[in-house]
């Protein structure tokens with residue numbers, strides 16, 4: 042039986058206004074080579090200077106990862122030649138900003154702590170573009186953009202754990218405000234390294250790059266595990282290499298080897314002094330760390346009795362969580378609120394292709410609907426219909442119910458009439474029911490509701506229906 | 514003093530007073546020096562900014578007429594080594610690689626001198642990327658030593674030192690990584706300072722070895738060097754390796770008794786006998802003046818050369834990686850792949866010595882040689898500690914600046930090991946971060962200048978200048994001029 046072992050390197054773009062070592066603006070999709078200066082272009086004689094905000098945000102992240110922060114970290118140079126790397130080296134760290142720590146995930150089968158090896162600060166490279174005519178262009182707008190590299194220990198067992206880890210990590214950096222972590226914008230780049238083995242020894246690992254979504258990470262890991270197992274079963278050996286995920290073909294392709302890529306000649310960056318932190322700097326950040334995703338997940342379940350999957354949605358989308366919690370605060374029951382939000386509101390948004398911020402109903406609308414149910418003005422089905430109708434108008438639920446004459450009918454006479462009508466129209470079914478086919482009762486309820494345009498009080502319908510059927 | 518005497522041997526202060534008093538014009542001063550550069554023809558300058566300098570001089574003269582004279586260097590012509598950036602001017606490092614490169618920003622030192630009214634005359638010749646001890650590795654050909662045109666001016670700041678020695682400019686800036694200011698200053702008979710590491714901003718100095726490089730003045734006297742140092746020193750937020758210490762200010766000389774240590778190198782059998790004699794005489798003079806002079810067992814110069822080579826080349830191999838033909842500088846004509854372009858561009862753009870050092874540094878930084886790199890750091894640390902110990906007991910450490918006076922062209926250029934030994938006595942200061950100054954201390958029997966090196970505690974340039982000014986108050990070596 043093969044076991045897979047996975048470690049993941051994540052490069053998260055630190056959310057700063059300016060670059061890591063100069064004052065240039067950080068901007069996604071700016072006009073090529075407009076956010077550049079002598080420093081990030083590697084002009085002769087220029088020197089880097091550290092962006093303090095980037096350090097603060099990296100410290101916040103380290104705190105949220107429960108990592109041990111090094112009071113003295115050291116910048117280093119990673120040397121290699123490539124056109125998108127202006128200085129011929131990348132500034133990274135040899136003694137990282139933080140070491141250790143963990144991210145707790147829910148495996149669906151209990152909790153698991155994914156250990157973190159280290160978190161360090163580094164700078165991004167520019168971007169290369171190749172034209173059909175065979176020309177290459179470099180855009181240096183991204184050159185020098187601050188990154189945090191977060192490396193996990195190889196303790197991840199499968200693609201599901203990997204996705205759970207990445208999801209939680211992405212939530213963490215977003216919660217502490219250190220990264221927007223938009224994978225499509227390349228702000229959260231994941232590079233898993235994967236190996237398989239039949240025993241305790243770790244097999245030869247391969248690294249997969251070019252993963253632009255969690256779906257891609259999941260598929261690539263699954264693909265690579267199965268490819269490695271098949272390779273070994275054929276009696277071949279695994280080659281240690283970097284693979285590129287091909288989204289179209291849904292497979293990982295070995296990357297063309299860059300020359301001289303193996304010898305990075307790391308050494309201490311002599312243009313920068315050690316990065317010294319003090320307890321005050323760290324405490325200042327610690328004090329303003331918000332509730333973290335793992336804590337929130339546990340609390341939502343405990344406080345509101347909602348399901349794990351529901352809590353997961355709220356943790357992933359804090360603005361939805363806030364909407365949910367405000368609804369409950371306004372008097373809506375958690376059970377109704379979570380159902381309406383996750384099924385009706387999100388369903389409707391999905392159908393309309395709109396965003397959560399597009400909705401016009403607020404938490405108070407949900408509380409009001411809840412009240413209409415409680416005082417038996419409407420039933421749950423009507424409530425859902427009302428909600429779906431007012432999502433993008435923000436109309437008051439009460440007004441809508443009145444205007445559309447949706448208040449439920451509890452008048453037993455009206456319901457009796459409908460039931461009698463039904464019995465006359467469905468003599469055969471009534472006969473079958475009488476003969477023991479009890480499941481037809483549900484059918485009768487549905488028919489009565491239909492006759493009453495859904496407005497009948499379901500409790501009264503049940504009662505009247507049972508009475509009349511039994512009387513016959 | 515005649516105008517001629519003033520311009521040839523006056524101090525910055527004296528020339529400044531003459532300008533302020535309207536005794537001489539700035540334009541006349543600027544033209545005087547530019548004419549000398551042309552007439553001497555020592556290949557000291559890679560480019561003279563004649564038009565621009567004259568224009569600035571006229572503006573300055575108008576200010577004099579309007580009584581609006583401000584700045585420590587008002588109207589004083591100066592030169593910059595061609596590895597210090599001035600926006601809009603070429604910055605070549607005397608390399609084919611950068612012969613067409615124009616700086617897009619100003620170095621901090623240039624802005625400071627400009628703000629004090631200094632008039633930039635041009636950029637001076639140097640060893641390519643400051644790698645060399647003779648200015649022979651320059652893409653633009655060697656600078657000649659004004660004392661003997663068959664000899665090297667030293668290097669790498671050979672153009673700056675020779676220009677000051679030949680009185681083609683009032684002062685010049687150089688850069689010193691292993692002795693590149695002090696060794697040419699010694700060879701040319703002028704005063705050259707390598708400040709404490711971190712005291713002068715490196716922003717705008719094209720890096721050779723970042724942890725060793727310092728910009729410093731090359732001047733006619735210690736007094737002038739102190740004036741220039743007072744202006745260019747100070748913390749710069751653009752250079753985080755510059756130190757946040759109190760800014761240095763010029764201090765008048767006030768006599769005191771110094772505790773002087775003399776290094777063992779004075780007894781080294783390799784030391785040129787004329788240098789030994791000159792320095793011994795000088796030390797006797799010092800003793801006679803009542804200063805405490807003692808020899809110290811200090812021969813780390815034995816280790817300084819290999820350690821210096823390892824550390825400086827390692828950093829250089831990385832610092833020079835940016836010259837890849839992509840964004841600026843030289844690019845080869847024909848290539849068939851990216852890496853072919855890199856190889857040809859760098860192969861053709863760099864000279865022999867630069868390539869030798871890049872290769873050596875690249876080799877040292879390879880993972881398998883990390884022990885060598887690490888132990889070099891340890892030795893540098895030991896040198897620093899040893900110096901620290903010395904300065905607990907002494908104010909001053911004296912060494913010869915070089916083992917020999919200026920050598921002949923071609924004598925060492927094909928023998929890199931010999932050439933690298935020129936740095937033995939100076940590179941100690943770069944490895945330890947201490948300041949060092951070379952001042953003229955006599956002449957050899959061939960009439961070549963001899964240099965004396967004064968080293969003090971880190972950030973104690975004050976004691977260094979006091980001692981240097983004391984020596985120059987009782988000798989005239991620094992006023993001697995080469996024959997024309």
Ligand SMILES: [Zn+2]
Nearest residue numbers: 063065078081
């Ligand atoms: Zn920039």
